[in-house]
Amino acid sequence: MAETEPRADTVTMDKIVSLARRRGFVFPSSEIYGGLGSAYDYGHYGVLAKNNVKARWLEAMVQERDDIVALDSAIILNPSVWEASGHVAGFTDPLVDCRTCKLRFRADKLEEEHCGRKPSKHPGGTPECDLTEARQFNLMLETRLGAVEETGVAAYLRPETAQGIFVNFKNVLQLARRKPPFGIAQIGKSFRNEITPGNFLFRTREFEQMEMEYFVPPDKADQWYEYWVKERFDWYTRYGIRESHLRIRPHEADELSHYSSATSDIEYLLPFGWSELEGIANRGSFDLTQHTEHSGAKLEFVDSATGERYVPHVIEPAGGADRAFLAFLVDAYDEEDVAGRQRTVLRFHPQIAPVKAAVLPLIAKDERMVTKARALYEGLRRRHIVEYDDNGAIGRRYRRQDEIGTPFAFTIDEQTLADDTVTVRDRDSLAQERLPIDGVREWLDDALERPWHTPKPG
Ligand code: ATP
Numbered sequence: 391m392a393e394t395e396p397r398a399d400t401v402t403m404d405k406i407v408s409l410a411r412r413r414g415f416v417f418p419s420s421e422i423y424g425g426l427g428s429a430y431d432y433g434h435y436g437v438l439a440k441n442n443v444k445a446r447w448l449e450a451m452v453q454e455r456d457d458i459v460a461l462d463s464a465i466i467l468n469p470s471v472w473e474a475s476g477h478v479a480g481f482t483d484p485l486v487d488c489r490t491c492k493l494r495f496r497a498d499k500l501e502e503e504h505c506g507r508k509p510s511k512h513p514g515g516t517p518e519c520d521l522t523e524a525r526q527f528n529l530m531l532e533t534r535l536g537a538v539e540e541t542g543v544a545a546y547l548r549p550e551t552a553q554g555i556f557v558n559f560k561n562v563l564q565l566a567r568r569k570p571p572f573g574i575a576q577i578g579k580s581f582r583n584e585i586t587p588g589n590f591l592f593r594t595r596e597f598e599q600m601e602m603e604y605f606v607p608p609d610k611a612d613q614w615y616e617y618w619v620k621e622r623f624d625w626y627t628r629y630g631i632r633e634s635h636l637r638i639r640p641h642e643a644d645e646l647s648h649y650s651s652a653t654s655d656i657e658y659l660l661p662f663g664w665s666e667l668e669g670i671a672n673r674g675s676f677d678l679t680q681h682t683e684h685s686g687a688k689l690e691f692v693d694s695a696t697g698e699r700y701v702p703h704v705i706e707p708a709g710g711a712d713r714a715f716l717a718f719l720v721d722a723y724d725e726e727d728v729a730g731r732q733r734t735v736l737r738f739h740p741q742i743a744p745v746k747a748a749v750l751p752l753i754a755k756d757e758r759m760v761t762k763a764r765a766l767y768e769g770l771r772r773r774h775i776v777e778y779d780d781n782g783a784i785g786r787r788y789r790r791q792d793e794i795g796t797p798f799a800f801t802i803d804e805q806t807l808a809d810d811t812v813t814v815r816d817r818d819s820l821a822q823e824r825l826p827i828d829g830v831r832e833w834l835d836d837a838l839e840r841p842w843h844t845p846k847p848g
Pocket of ligand 1: 584
C-alpha cells in the first residue's frame with residue numbers, strides 16, 4: 391500500500407469551480423457568448439453525479455416507502471395557482487439600490503454581500519455608500535403564452551414545485567387510493583429572478599428542486615415535522631456528508647412564514663459559511679385551504695369508514711438538487727501527498743460517484759490486454775456507469791479517475807494474461823488486491839452496496 395499523508399480540509403470555492411470546469415462537471419452557461427451571470431450547464435460527470443443525487447432522493451422518498459408517490463407536474467401552471475398560493479402578492483425579496491456603485495442588493499442579506507467599490511466592506515459600510523429605501527421585488531419570472539405577443543396570456547415559470555403537488559392533491563387521493571399520512575414527491579426545475587445570484591451553483595435563477603408534501607391528520611403534524619427533520623438530516627449523512635459539517639437550524643419566530651408554525655433548515659458548512667441545503671416546514675392547512683377557496687374544489691380528506699372529514703396539514707421537506715450536489719462535491723474534495731506527490735481526489739460516496747469503476751489495460755499497445763479489458767468493460771457497463779481508458783501512462787489514468795471520484799479501478803496486466811486475475815485499486819486507501827476476472831462483476835455489485843465513510847478528517 392502506498393504511503394499516504396492526510397491533510398486538513400483545504401477546499402475553497404475557487405478549487406471547486408476550477409475542478410468542476412477542468413473535469414467537465416459544470417461549465418458557465420453560454421460561454422462562447424460571454425456567459426450569462428450565474429447560469430451553469432452540467433457536463434457529462436455533472437449530469438451523472440446530479441442524477442445520482444436525485445436517484446438517491448427518490449429511493450429514500452418513494453422506493454423505500456409505501457406512503458409516498460411520485461409526480462411530475464407542469465412548469466407553467468394556470469396563473470390562478472400563484473394568486474391562491476400567495477406568490478403573486480408576497481413572493482418578494484426586499485431590494486435596495488446603491489446610488490454610488492449602481493449595484494442592487496438584498497436588503498435582508500447585506501452582511502453577506504460586498505460593496506461595489508470596496509468589496510472588503512458590506513453595502514452601506516463605507517461613507518460613500520448611498521442606499522435607497524428597501525422596496526419589495528417579486529421573484530417570479532414572467533412569460534407570455536400564445537403566438538401573438540399583444541393578446542398572449544401572462545404566466546409564470548414556477549418558483550417552486552410544491553404548488554404543482556397541492557393542485558394534484560385530489561387526483562392522488564382518489565387515484566392512488568391514499569389516506570393521510572401520505573406524501574407526494576416531485577423533482578423538477580424551478581425559476582426565481584434572484585436579486586443577487588452567486589456562489590457558483592448555490593444561488594442561480596434556474597435550479598432543480600426535490601420537494602415532498604406530506605399530508606397528515608392535524609393532530610399529528612408536530613410529530614411528523616420532527617420525524618422529517620431527522621429523516622432528511624440522516625439522508626445527507628447516509629450518503630457520506632460529514633456530520634461535523636451539517637447542522638439543523640430551527641427558524642426563529644420572526645423568520646417563519648405567516649402560515650408556518652415551525653421550520654428548520656438543514657445547513658452545510660460551505661467554504662463561504664453555513665448555508666441552507668433544505669428547509670423542512672410545518673405548513674399547516676394553509677395551502678389546501680387557499681386552493682379550496684380559489685378553485686372551488688374541496689381539498690380535504692373524508693374517511694369513508696367513519697365519515698370523519700378534515701383538511702390535512704402539510705409537512706414539507708424542500709431541498710435543491712444543485713445545492714445538494716454542491717455540498718457532496720465540496721465534502722468530497724480532498725488533497726493529499728502520496729509518496730511525495732500531491733493528488734486531488736473526490737471522495738464521493740460510491741452511490742453518488744458519477745463513474746463507478748474504470749477498466750484500464752496496463753499497456754495500451756498490447757492487444758491481448760486490450761481485448762480482455764474491453765470484454766470486462768463491456769460486461770460491466772450493462773449494469774453500471776464504467777469507463778474504459780487506455781490513454782497515457784497508468785499513473786496519469788489513475789489521477790484522472792481520482793479527480794472525478796471513481797471509487798474503483800480494475801487493471802489488466804501481464805499477470806491477467808497468465809492467470810485471469812485483475813488488480814482492483816481502491817480510490818481512498820489506494821490498497822490493491824487481485825481478483826479473478828470472472829468475479830469482478832459480483833465484487834463490484836457488492837462493493838457499491840457496502841457502507842462507506844469518508845476518510846477525510848471531520
Ligand atoms: P434562500 O433563503 O437560500 O433563498 P429559500 O428558503 O428561499 O432559500 P426555499 O424556498 O425553501 O428556499 O426552497 C427550497 C430549496 O430550493 C432550498 O433549500 C434550496 O436547496 C433550493 N433553492 C432555492 N432557491 C434556490 C436558488 N436560487 N438556487 C439554487 N437552489 C435554490
